[in-house]
Amino acid sequence: MAKVKRGKVVRYNKWGYIFLIPFVVVYVLFQLIPLFRTFYYSFFENYRSGLTQIGPNFIGFGNYAKLLSNPDLWMYTKNTLIMWILGFVPQIIISLLLGAWFSDPSLRLKGQRFFKTVIYLPNLIMASAFAMLFFTLFSDGGPINEMLMQIGILKEPYQFLTNVWSTRGLVALMNFLMWFGNTTILLMAGMMGIDTSLFEAAEVDGATSTQVFFKITLPLLKPILIYVMITSLIGGLQMFDVPQILTNGKGDPMRSSMTLIMYLNNHLYSKNYGMSGALSVMLFIITGILSLIVFKFSNGKQDK
Numbered sequence: 001m002a003k004v005k006r007g008k009v010v011r012y013n014k015w016g017y018i019f020l021i022p023f024v025v026v027y028v029l030f031q032l033i034p035l036f037r038t039f040y041y042s043f044f045e046n047y048r049s050g051l052t053q054i055g056p057n058f059i060g061f062g063n064y065a066k067l068l069s070n071p072d073l074w075m076y077t078k079n080t081l082i083m084w085i086l087g088f089v090p091q092i093i094i095s096l097l098l099g100a101w102f103s104d105p106s107l108r109l110k111g112q113r114f115f116k117t118v119i120y121l122p123n124l125i126m127a128s129a130f131a132m133l134f135f136t137l138f139s140d141g142g143p144i145n146e147m148l149m150q151i152g153i154l155k156e157p158y159q160f161l162t163n164v165w166s167t168r169g170l171v172a173l174m175n176f177l178m179w180f181g182n183t184t185i186l187l188m189a190g191m192m193g194i195d196t197s198l199f200e201a202a203e204v205d206g207a208t209s210t211q212v213f214f215k216i217t218l219p220l221l222k223p224i225l226i227y228v229m230i231t232s233l234i235g236g237l238q239m240f241d242v243p244q245i246l247t248n249g250k251g252d253p254m255r256s257s258m259t260l261i262m263y264l265n266n267h268l269y270s271k272n273y274g275m276s277g278a279l280s281v282m283l284f285i286i287t288g289i290l291s292l293i294v295f296k297f298s299n300g301k302q303d304k
Contacts, residue, residue, distance in 0.1 A: 042277035047270070055274065063278035072263065073279075077286065079168075079251070080259045083243070084236030086172030091180045092228070098180075099187035100213060105196070120181035130174055131245035135161075138170060161246070164256040171243050171257060175236070183228055190224035191217060226298045230291045237287050240265065260286075 042063055046055035067073050098119065102112055109115075122130075137144050138160040145157040160166045194217065202212045218225075240261035243251065249265075251258025260283050267276035 038277045038280050040277075041273060042281050044274045044277075046274040047272040059274075063274050064282070067275070067278055067282055073260075073282070075255070076251075076258050076260050076263045079256060080237055080239055083168050083171045083175070083239065083257065083259070084233065086168060087175035087179075088229075088232050088236065091176045091183055091232070092225075094176075095180050095183040095187050098184045099191050100217065102184075103188050103191040116185070119184055122177045123179060123182045125178065127174075127178065127241040128245055130178060131242045134170055134174055135246055162253050164253055167247065167253060167257050171239075171246060174242050174246075175239070179232070179235075183232070186224060186228055187221065190221050194220050222298060226295060229294050229298070233290055233294060234287055237261075237283065237290070 041056070043058060043060055044056040045059045045062065046057075048054070101107065102109065102116065136142055139145075140157045140159055140161075144160075145154065148154040149157070158166075160170060198216050198220075199212060202216060207215070238261055239259045243257045243259055244262055244265070247257050249262065251262055260279075264276055264279045264283065267273075267279060
């Protein structure tokens with residue numbers, strides 16, 4: 001009987017591995033092999049100068065040295081992080097408040113499904129369409145300027161897209177609106193997984209709702225918060241479509257909204273494949289380092 005049972009387990013496991021084959025094949029073909037080829041080509045000089053093709057010529061770490069000595073890399077990294085922080089901080093605050101509100105059984109809110117659907121809807125809109133909408137709304141002759149002048153706040157149109165911080169703010173606002181619904185759903189799922197007996201015990205002991213949130217909810221949400229922060233950081237460093245469309249691919253004003261992926265796209269457009277490969281690897285390293293810092297910092301706080 002033991003042999004028969006063991007044979008059945010082996011047969012069931014075999015089907016599990018068979019179902020994994022399509023994913024493994026797609027991952028190897030479209031993720032793993034391109035990753036290694038990008039790393040490989042980053043050591044080559046390979047670009048087009050006019051009608052002349054230069055390379056591919058092996059130059060070792062020449063592309064990396066050129067990137068690290070170029071102040072543009074650090075400027076675009078700073079731009080990307082600033083716009084991510086401007087969008088992420090209000091996103092995590094609003095999502096925590098909404099999650100706590102929707103998951104609190106004592107409030108007995110009506111129409112929760114409707115409101116959850118509404119706050120998630122912006123996540124379904126294409127970023128390019130969202131950027132075009134904001135470009136139209138906040139242009140010099142757009143509805144926002146017209147409305148502000150009609151109510152007397154402005155005397156003349158404000159140039160939102162030629163001011164450094166207003167442009168960065170618009171990019172951050174769009175990222176906030178598109179992603180806060182998704183973050184709310186994740187945090188709310190984590191809150192609903194907390195044992196309700198902990199809240200009941202705290203209520204019996206006379207704890208206020210603020211004390212319950214900071215002493216019980218937040219500490220138990222740390223695994224979800226770390227996941228949200230790291231995935232948001234990775235997505236923020238890969239920010240491309242919103243600033244690309246809003247600034248016509250130039251990162252104006254004065255390249256203050258140029259992101260790392262826009263910088264990479266410029267190298268791909270100019271067919272400088274060696275430099276774009278090196279920049280991709282650098283982006284991978286920067287993402288890994290920042291994600292590790294977030295993870296270690298969060299874990300250190302948790303251990304204390």
